[in-house]
Structures are given as structure tokens and as C-alpha cells.
Amino acid sequence: MTDPKPSRVRGPYAKSAQRASDILDAATTVFATHGYTGGSLRDIARQLDLSLTSIVHHFGTKYELLEAVLERADQTTNGNQEFDFDAACTERGVVAATLERVQSSLERPELLRLFAILAAESSAPTHAAHDWFVTRYRRKIEDLTQAFAFDQQQGRIHEDRDPQMLSRLLIATWDGIQLQWLIDPSHDMNTAMQAFFNWKMPEAVEN
Template sequence: MTGPKTAGTRGPYAKSAQRSSDILDAATTVFGTHGYHGGSLRDIARQLDVSLTSIVHHFGSKYELLEAVLERSDGTTSGNEAFDFDAACVERGIVAATLERVHSSVERPELLRLFAILAAESSAPAHPAHEWFVTRYHRKSRELGDAFAYDQQVGRIAPDRDAPLLGRLLIATWDGVQLQWLIDPSFDMDSAMRLFFESAVPEALDSASASSS
């Protein structure tokens, strides 16, 4: 008597999952090079040497593909999918966690470029990704503000700092620093981010340096 045949059910699913991943990779390149309006589904299909029907079968529409690209990329911009930014903030503080992500993000410049181009494009209210980026920036600012507030609770940051404001300033600085690096890779992101923390929360920078030594 033979056991249950599972390989037959996994095979097609695995191939479909791999094709979806390949499409997302190609779309990341196309959107990150030409933007949403400049890049087409045909460009993505041509890059993979597949039919346009295959792209539509997996993602339905250009916007659905864009959303899938953004959702996946938003979780992997560190260059290391296993890196848990929230956990790092709790364990080592927001300064150490941010600098770790800055260091690893240089491994995935295509993702940084994708976000830089699409974020600029989506500033137009009619852009398909406008609401996605509005929601993302609200969420990211709140999460970073919460991380600063947690550091205040555990004594890494002075209690009189404005945590929500620091969250908004950090994401603005971080985006600007990444953009400068994309334009000129000789730009030192690490030094620029350290200078921000040195100006805004020097006590947290001292704490991060002590914990890494």
C-alpha cells in the first residue's frame, strides 16, 4: 500500500508561486526604472519572455501587480527578509535598529529606487498608489514614534523629547538620505543618519554605541 501522493499537488502550486515571484521581480525592475505610468505589463512580460495573458492570470491588472510589488518590497527593503525591525527596536533601540537597516539596505538598491520613484509619482492625488503611500507614511510615522516612546520608557531617550515628532522627522530624514545615496552612491548614508541622531537624540546614540561595543 502506498502513501498519499502529495508531490502532484505541490508541483503545480510551486511552479505557480515561482512564476508569481518572477513576475514581482520583473515588475520591481520595470516600475523602479520607468515608474508606474512609464512601465507597462508588456515590458514585464517581455522581460520574462512570457505572454501578457500569463501576467494578467497571476495578478489581474496593472494596479493589482503594483500593489503586490509595493507590499512585498515594503517588508524587504532592508535587504534581509529575516530582519525584524520592530524586534530590533525593542532589543537594541530605534537608533541601533535604524542604522542596521541602513547598512543592509544598500544590498537592495532596486527596492529603494522603486520607492523613491513611486513615492514621488504618487504625490499626485490621481495616482493609483496615492492612497497606499498616504496610509504607509501615516503608519510608518506612528510606528517610529511608538519606537521612540518605548525608548523613553526604558531610559534610552530623555522623557522630554517629542516622540511623535521624532518619528515624522526620522522618516523624512531617512527618505532624503536614501535618495541622495541613490543619486550618488559615494554619499555616506551611515554618517548622515548618525548626524541626525546626534542632533535629535544624542543620548540614544550613546546608548546604541555602548550596546554594540
């Protein structure tokens, strides 16, 4: 007796998952264009020719949809393909992992624009995404600090460097260079990030 072939997801469940993905794509476009405040659920529904009820059925509220959009964008390279940045840091070091991530960012300007607009908006404590971005930046700093410390243990970075300060400088530089590229794509993100590493931690580039 042969084992039955694994069944594929079909029917209403597959359709529901696809609909949710379509809504996330449309919401990404709307929020990246108009921000959270300027973009509405009606704008998103209009893009997909759906009813407002259908949007709410999948995500409940505008903020829940925003959070889903941000979480997906933060964990993927182009909205769909996952990129395990932590694993890349462990295997190849922070410098190599960052440059790989920067390269993949060239394929997702809409997601970068989303973060740039919403990060600026959320600097206001009353913004719906304020706490999300506070938590995100704290987590990013903590994760990068651990990754830089691991690089030091592996001999990739000099031991006299402050891992937490390197983390803050990397995030600030990365965000700034991305913003310059979004405003003027003639700026080369790869070259600028490589120059930052050559200046701040040349020994990591050599490794």
C-alpha cells in the same frame, strides 16, 4: 512506525509560486526604471518572455501587481529576506534598528529607487498608489512614535522629546539621505544617519 517526512511543495503549486516571484522581480525592475505610469504589464511580460495573459492570471491588474511589489519591498531587505523592524526597535531601540536597516539598504538600490520614484509620482492625488503611500506614511509615523515612546520608557531617549516629531524628522531625513545616495552613491548613508542621531538624540546613540 515512523512519522512520514514532511512533503515539500512540488508540482504546479511550486511552479506557480516561483512564477509569481519572478513576475514581482521583473515588475520591481520595470517600475523602478520607468515608474508606474511609464512601466507597463507588457514590459514586464517581455522581460520574462511570458504572455500578458500569464501576468494577469497571477495578479489580475497592473495596480494589484504594483501593490504586491510595494508590500514585498516594504517588508524585506533585498526583496526576499524579511526584516522585522518593529522587533528590532523593541529589542535594541529605534537608533540601532534604523542603522541596521540602513546598512541592509545598501544591498537593495533597486527597491530604494522603486520607492523614490513611486513616492514622488504618487504625490498626485489621482495616482494609483496615492492612497497606498498616504496609508504607509501614516502607519510609519504611528509605529515609530510608539517605538520612540517605548525607548523613553526604557530610558534610551530623554522624556522631554516629542516622539511624533522625532518620527517625522527621522522619516524625512531617512528618505532624503536615501535619495542623495541613489543619485550619487559616493554619499555615505551610514555616516549621515549616524550624524543625524548624534545631533538630534545623542543619548540614544550612547545607549
